[in-house]
Amino acid sequence: MTLVRSAEVYRRIYAAIKKIPCGRVATYAQIARMAGLPGHARQVGYALRILKNDSVPWQRIINAQGKISEREPRLKKSQRAKLAAEGIAFNAGGRISLPRYQWKPYFD
DNA sequence: CCGTTGACCATAA
DNA sequence: CTTATGGCCAACG
Numbered sequence: 820m821t822l823v824r825s826a827e828v829y830r831r832i833y834a835a836i837k838k839i840p841c842g843r844v845a846t847y848a849q850i851a852r853m854a855g856l857p858g859h860a861r862q863v864g865y866a867l868r869i870l871k872n873d874s875v876p877w878q879r880i881i882n883a884q885g886k887i888s889e890r891e892p893r894l895k896k897s898q899r900a901k902l903a904a905e906g907i908a909f910n911a912g913g914r915i916s917l918p919r920y921q922w923k924p925y926f927d
Numbered sequence: 928c929c930g931t932t933g934a935c936c937a938t939a940a
Numbered sequence: 941c942t943t944a945t946g947g948c949c950a951a952c953g
Contacts, residue, residue, distance in 0.1 A: 847935055862950060864934040880934075888934040898934095912941090 831855065832866045839879045842905045843922035844915060846883050853924070864888065878902055879922075885914040 835853040839845050845853075847860040856862060867877050878901040882888045887895050899909065907920055 851935090858936095858948065859950080860935040861933065861948070862935095865951070867934055877934090882934080883936055890934055894934085 828854070828856065828862070829866050832863055833875045836875045836877065836880065838924070839876055839922050840927060841876075842907060842920070844879045844881050844902070844907065844917075844920050845922045846917070847880060847888075848883060849921075850880060879905075881915060885917045887913070 831854040832850060835850050836845070838853075847863045850863045851857060851859040854863075863880065867880060870877055878898045887898050889895075899913075902915070903909070907915060909915060
């Protein structure tokens with residue numbers, strides 16, 4: 820059953836991201852699982868890539884290492900600023916503590 | 928149709 | 941800490 824190739828998949832990815840509360844973050848793989856697409860972390864990144872506005876809190880998606888994924892320096896700074904504004908702290912290496920900030924749906 | 932790419936990931940050295 | 945490697949798989953040209 821090929822669920823892929825439909826806009827519905829993107830809708831589900833965006834829907835999952837919208838559930839992330841302010842001040843928390845989620846990883847690409849985590850969102851993929853929540854959207855019912857385990858193993859499709861890259862698709863999450865792809866879905867974010869084509870965003871043209873801030874209709875979804877894309878800044879709350881970071882990679883499994885707790886870092887902002889590689890992209891244009893300008894955009895990385897933008898993402899970091901948005902997260903900082905939400906009260907998320909960065910350590911010296913520019914990393915975010917996942918144990919502390921990762922969103923756990925069951926606990927909010 | 929097919930080779931390449933990529934806002935990823937886990938593991939190893 | 942750092943690359944490197946293999947896996948992943950839809951999107952792209």
